[in-house]
Amino acid sequence: MSKKTENLFKGFYDVSPLLLPVVPFGIIFGAIGIELGFGPYITYATSIIIFSGASQIVFFQLLSNGASSIIAITSSSVVSTRHLLYGAVVVQYLSKLSLTWKIFLSYLLTDQSFAVSQEFFKKNPNDEYKHYYLLGAGLTLWTIWQITTIIGILLGSIVPDELGLTFTIPLTFLALLINYFRKIDHLFVILISGLSSIIFYDAPFKSYIIISSLLSLTAIFLLIKFKKKI
């Protein structure tokens, strides 16, 4: 197997456990779109054009609650700002790629593909074909998201509410952080971010995610600076 295919499959393999919540979430999203009255085409179009579960849900919920398009667009965009941080991390490994690659890979940069790729990049900074890993992880997520949205659109709420499968979303992100729990500096960042997300949950335009992210990064920045002084 060539290094390219190997990395492609490794990305696919590493991201597969993370599909556990993506499958029910995609189906639930498709069903919600129909239930809220957006129809099959509009519901599906968001999965291709926006391609971000959290932003898509926010967008639909606000519109169906009677919010204006501007509010819906702003909120779904604010939810998406976290990708600017993901981009700033992966660009350290992808800066040598061609513009075409950057344009294409950016479309596939999601929470999950970022999470697994940054670990891989950290361990294999000198691998010439490391971007194939992100490609493999990203394409896997993209394909599953498209298929499950369609299933939800066609079959409706086949995922029973009682199973509480949306709970697998926080569990997945927790699993992605589990190795950082051993490191006290990371634990500090995790707690600051988590607490502020509860405090700022009602902030306008669903801005609590980016507020909490920036607050906790500022906190660790100050802590590192302070530690250097003593």
Added chain:
Amino acid sequence: MNIWISIIIAGIINYLSRLGSVLLIKPERLNENTKKILSYVPSAVFPAIIFPAVFLNESNAIVQINDPKIIGFIVSIIIGYLSKSIITTIISGLLSYWLVIFLF
């Protein structure tokens, strides 16, 4: 505004948030401090997705300490910490959550 136009605008902004840093940041201009801070990005972003989903209920109030989600969360942390495995962490959290909601 026509819904299709709204979706396309939302899509473009969403995409630009993914592309922006990749296209504009020159890594060789990042100093060591910035790189160090960026290494905390997963720990800074993911808890903001985790905490509200675990600790808040549908009406955005903080849940009770014996809420099934809290139990699942704690079990998941302990098992995850010991096993260091992503899939075990997710499954153990889900199973303990199910155990609580279906048995009690």
